[in-house]
Amino acid sequence: MSNALQGVKCSVKNCKYNDAGSLCTASAIEVNVDGGGSSARQSQETNCKTFQTSM
Numbered sequence: 001m002s003n004a005l006q007g008v009k010c011s012v013k014n015c016k017y018n019d020a021g022s023l024c025t026a027s028a029i030e031v032n033v034d035g036g037g038s039s040a041r042q043s044q045e046t047n048c049k050t051f052q053t054s055m
């Protein structure tokens, strides 16, 4: 049984917290707007600040 965050689906396979290509095993995540600010118009303008490369 994975310790993945409930309800979080992530496809960033090269993140060290990613498990099985869809689960996040970080203790918590921070999501920000691309380029700063606090208003995104679409999901593509958001990103996970907690990401860390697995390489």
Ligand code: SF4
Binding pocket: 008, 010, 011, 012, 015, 016, 017, 018, 019, 023, 024, 025, 026, 029, 048, 049, 050, 051, 052
């Ligand atoms: S930390 Fe962010 S990028 Fe990494 S697996 Fe979790 S949600 Fe995905």
